[in-house]
Amino acid sequence: MDNELWRWVWVITALVMGLGEIFTAGFFLLPFAIGAALAAMAAWLDFHGGVQWLLFFGGTAVSLLILRRFMGRQDRPDDLPVGANRYIGMSGRVIEAIDIVENTGRVRVESDEWRAVAETGPIEEGSVVRVTALRGTKLLVEFVEPPPPDYVPHHFPPAAVAAAEPAQESAEGGADAKVSEQTPEPEAPRSE
Numbered sequence: 470m471d472n473e474l475w476r477w478v479w480v481i482t483a484l485v486m487g488l489g490e491i492f493t494a495g496f497f498l499l500p501f502a503i504g505a506a507l508a509a510m511a512a513w514l515d516f517h518g519g520v521q522w523l524l525f526f527g528g529t530a531v532s533l534l535i536l537r538r539f540m541g542r543q544d545r546p547d548d549l550p551v552g553a554n555r556y557i558g559m560s561g562r563v564i565e566a567i568d569i570v571e572n573t574g575r576v577r578v579e580s581d582e583w584r585a586v587a588e589t590g591p592i593e594e595g596s597v598v599r600v601t602a603l604r605g606t607k608l609l610v611e612f613v614e615p616p617p618p619d620y621v622p623h624h625f626p627p628a629a630v631a632a633a634e635p636a637q638e639s640a641e642g643g644a645d646a647k648v649s650e651q652t653p654e655p656e657a658p659r660s661e
Contacts, residue, residue: 563596564576576600
């Protein structure tokens with residue numbers, strides 16, 4: 470093939486590999502894109518086909534080694550965890566009872582709420598749990614301690630609980646107390 474055709478082959482290969490890297494993970498296609506870009510530059514400078522192939526394979530190999538070394542440094546376990554992995558080992562509070570049979574459960578860790586699962590069985594609302602792993606979009610938790618005695622369930626806001634207490638007291642006072650609370654007293658007529 471003539472050099473004119475190879476110019477476009479290398480340019481298209483570099484673009485396809487570069488775009489492929491954008492839509493995939495792992496920096497696998499990027500070295501090939503770099504090698505193809507080097508070969509394309511050699512083709513545009515009218516270097517022989519052997520030099521183009523040497524630059525393609527050499528550029529790909531060198532960039533692969535550099536990127537793997539860089540990525541290996543990023544994957545060290547002694548680095549601080551980022552993203553959702555930072556929650557592993559942290560404690561949280563159950564805000565919706567965890568039940569693996571009904572597939573329910575939510576926990577609050579720091580200020581974030583997550584769906585949660587537990588392998589040990591159901592965990593009641595208000596309990597303290599520790600995050601042991603991340604499974605997709607759910608946190609795997611283990612039971613640490615039961616809810617405190619003064620814990621107010623999540624589905625009853627404190628204002629609703631306070632408003633419910635006087636109604637319970639009036640119910641103890643009899644049926645007349647209930648009726649008087651439910652029907653408002655008529656306003657006095659206004660005189661001008």
